[in-house]
Amino acid sequence: MATGDQRAISKLRGSASEARARAGEDQRQRQAAPNILNPNEVSGNYDAGRMLMTTLGGEVRPITSDDLAMFRHNARVAGQRFQGGITSRQVIDMSLAGDRDRARRQITMAVASAARGVRGRSRQVSALEVRFITNAGPDSDVNRHHVTVEFTGYQTAIASGAESPKRAAARLRKQGVRFDCDCGRHRYWFRYIATIGRYNAGRPETGFPKIRNPKLNGVACKHVLRVMSEIEGGSAVQAFLTRAIEKGRQNEDGSGHIRQQQKEAERLAEKQAKRPRGGANTSGDRDFDRARRALRKQSRATTTKPKKTANGSKRMKALGASPGARDKLLAAARELGLSPEQAAAILKGK
Ligand SMILES: [Zn+2]
Known part of the structure; x- marks a missing residue:
């Protein structure tokens, strides 16, 4: 090393x-x-005769107009992020x-x-x-x-x-x-995202990563x-x-x-x-441990109630409660100010 x-x-x-x-x-x-897919093509001016490929959905296949709509959506979401x-x-x-x-x-x-x-x-x-x-x-x-x-x-x-x-x-x-x-990872996966997110240093990349990263996942x-x-x-x-x-x-x-x-x-x-x-x-x-701790803290802070309910339901299901009984129990638990996890633990006799 x-x-x-x-x-x-x-x-x-x-x-x-x-x-x-x-x-x-x-x-x-x-x-x-x-084989670059240009911004004007993503916005709809695409000639299907070009037969450009994508991996959206898991396999390599020609791009359709539905794909272009999905690319536009993904780009919009990434830009907003x-x-x-x-x-x-x-x-x-x-x-x-x-x-x-x-x-x-x-x-x-x-x-x-x-x-x-x-x-x-x-x-x-x-x-x-x-x-x-x-x-x-x-x-x-x-x-x-x-x-x-x-x-x-x-x-x-x-x-x-x-x-x-x-x-x-x-x-x-x-x-x-x-x-x-x-x-290569930055050039082919992430540079497009950096460009639409306006945090690219160096040359911008306007070609959509249709093969490597059509869902625009990741950052760096x-x-x-x-x-x-x-x-x-x-x-x-x-x-x-x-x-x-x-x-x-x-x-x-x-x-x-x-x-x-x-x-x-x-x-x-x-x-x-x-x-x-x-x-x-x-x-x-x-440094990475600190990043990880911060991440855990953040995810704890942003965990929403429906998520907790889902976890609680899963545990109750594991305990054998029927869906109807589960919902009643969860409602009762909420009234008592208990989290679904706490309710599940009480049911289990913990
Ligand atoms: Zn790199």
Whole structure:
């Protein structure tokens, strides 16, 4: 594992041109791709003669007009989910369990390599772009991946001089982010969602993922997830953002560029790789455990009454109560202020 990490972090100085080369290759592949389903086709101008395929419903088959209606619906729902941007916490919370699991097990390091203020349409510096490097998973044909994160609260962090750079950095990492990764999972599954959710950094993707992800599930790949957990909990990211803010304030308008030293990057990668992983109840990774605890808390807070009733009914069914008796018991339990679970436990004689 350590060798993989060291390979990923070696030659930090060449990493920017490597990232640019991969982005260029991505662009060329995208332009040459023959089977893109364009937004105007999704909205109804689709020629069935194109015979584009989808996996909606489980098998590969030609797209129908019903599918297009479903795609439109899924895109609308996804767009609504992300109104108001996304934070690193939300990226972790809203991601698929499988992606989180792979991040925890396979991606052992995420190190910031460089940062710069990026200008928006108004030519003002509007965000801080931080480039991260992660190791690649075990089945990858590359040694590392490049994850770009833009922090949207940067302008405020520069302007609010009353706050120390350290405090401003602590605030910045809790605010909105946009992101991009050069891996296939991000490019083919998630980049479209990021584009309609308006949290994509880097090139937008307007082609609907009709084969890979027609239901538009998930948010982030394992590399992005590892990076987000470092943004949320890692002291190294905090220190790096503090430096970036100091530099941005020196230049007043937030412009400027900082780099991670090769030695420091190697030290951080080694430190991260030594963190324990695995275990039954804890992942051994405090950032992911914290994310998981937060998630549990959230799901407890948002569990609705009908859900509880359903659980209670199931238990009563298991106890052998008939549906009619069950409903009466549940109504009685509610009047007594008991939860269905408590009622089931009493019936069981607990
Ligand atoms: Zn990725």
